[in-house]
Amino acid sequence: MFRKVLIANRGEIACRIARTARRLGIATVAVFSDADAFASHVEMADEAWRLGEAPARDSYLSIDKVIDVARRSGAEAVHPGYGFLAESAAFAESCARAGLVFIGPSPGSMRMVGDKAAAKRLMNEIGVPSLPGFHGDAQDARVFARVARDIGYPVVVKASAGGGGRGMRVVQAEDELRDAMESAAREAKAAFGDGRLLLEKFVDRPRHVEIQFFRDRSRNVVTFAERDCSLQRRRQKVIEESPGPRISQEVRAALREATTRIAHAADYLGAGTAEFLLDRDTFHFLEVNARLQVEHPVTEMIAGVDLVEWQFRVAYGESLPKRQDEIVCRGWAIEARVCAEDATQGFRPSSGVITHLRLPSERAGLRLEVGVREGDAVSSHYDSLLAKIVVWNEERDGAIRLLARALDEVELVGVASNLDFLRALLCNDAFLAGRADTGVAQIVSDAFQSIVPEDEMLLLAAAVTGWRERESASAAGDDPLSPWAVPDAWRLYGRAAQKIAFRYEGRLLECDIAPIDAHRFEMTTGRGVSVVAAKRAGDRLALFVDDRRREVGLAPSASGWVVIVDGHNHFLEWVETLTPPPSPAALERPFTAPLPARVAKVLVKRGDHIEKGAALILLEAMKMEIPINAPHEGVIKDVYCGEGQSVREGEELLAWRSTHDIA
Structure with missing residues (x-):
């Protein structure tokens, strides 16, 4: 087994990898940016090395810096976790050139299935059904528009090099396409370092299911029970469960057989996930995530395995710990992602210092994956995921009750969170009946109120x-x-x-x-x-x-x-009871940055008349674009920021006046 492994990631996944490594007697090397100098994953590792300044491009996305630290620390292998460099074929190649084992698939396999466009072409070759669209190299809006007209709107443009809902936009009509492509490309570039896009037909409200698979050097493949990831906001998962409710045995068998074909066709090595859209009993290939998934704990809970340990063993050259006929999935597991975001403001990411944090104690049937502590600063430079709460029970109803109880025990102050939204999802009738699709979370969001009545x-x-x-x-x-x-x-x-x-x-x-x-x-x-x-x-x-x-x-x-x-x-x-109340004018909120961010695009100029709801400025923070919209009609008096500029939380972005003030 490896003697020392570098973990090229941060947050809860870096902590989770370190725990398994420690159990196996593997020394761990953490890497960190200036924003993470005192983070949990840094303290948990045996040693930690600075990469650079807070922006991901200067630290976690810098291949040269990560490789340099791996060499100097004496690491034998690199575990990329998920996100950042996990699906970068260039990073895997750099590891190989440096004599390091990349704990993941080969660069060739990664390009074949980790790149969405290449994966779609492979599906056509091996007969796995996929949605119509454009998966070529061209990135011209005219090419995308021609394909969109052929297959019919609505369509979706998405990042070719990554997942997790980053760099994805649904387009309802052709006049929206160019702006959607520009926005998706910017977000993909920020999240994955690659702004290439593909286009495909948009399916309204399907179910989103996926199959975890593993393959070793001896061509042994195992697949696990499906995970249902249909509860999503902004096309990003928030609650996942396994097995998927109300899925027939025939569909289950077909999904796992298709996944096995994919693993062999790509000559895959290690952990991967094949994702599908399920419309009644018809499924279409969506993508392969050539890495460990955020939601992997639900599979571990029902199958009684440690998938990170499997990654270590397969990368070291060992055979899979179990054969397919030894994989027994029992009971029901559900995971909820606790994120720093404001569900009442379109899931706008939140940053700040966690001034109070209380988590449920781990117990039978309850597992925590946490990357923060009380007193930690939540940076605007990275993903908003703070923790995952995973439960297991013999029955689905029991697992839902356990998760609801665990969420009620979480207390988080200092940054906005999605905790109340998660609680609302667990009460949704469609979810409780096992009939949730990808539109349910939006329905809950539209009616969501963050305040729960209290005495x-x-x-x-x-x-x-x-x-x-x-x-x-x-x-x-x-x-x-x-x-x-x-x-x-x-x-x-x-x-x-x-x-x-x-x-x-x-x-x-x-x-x-x-x-x-x-x-x-x-x-x-x-x-x-x-x-x-x-x-x-x-x-x-x-x-x-x-x-x-x-x-x-x-x-x-x-x-x-x-x-x-x-x-x-x-x-x-x-x-203060002795202080007179402020005037209405003093209570008017200016257009300010809701969190530290980078200005991605300024959409208005001085003198512009703006309509209610119009996008004025696009900010980039926590791997996504955040629009600043007009609350009502007005006129832009001045613009104080420029594209590419970094802004502080609360910094005024522009001056305006309401049309009610204009004579």
């Missing part, structure tokens, strides 16, 4: 407790025995009541509080008087409001407190 008395009591703790700590300074440390509002002639107010979801929550002692106070609202008792235990707060006890999470924010109830975040902003 405002509970939220107010928790926020007041946080305010009292902060006031006490501020008054006491470094002396916990100071009489000022007790927030009892002591006066010479009795205790005084204080008026406290918080803004919550556009409403003002007000109360008068009269301290009883250090842990109890009376809270008077329009509902009457309640006695509140609070007891801290780390990041947990046990609250007694009259006769009811509830346990909540309580985390400070920049302007108030975040009260976390059953995993749901409720933001309460403290309001």
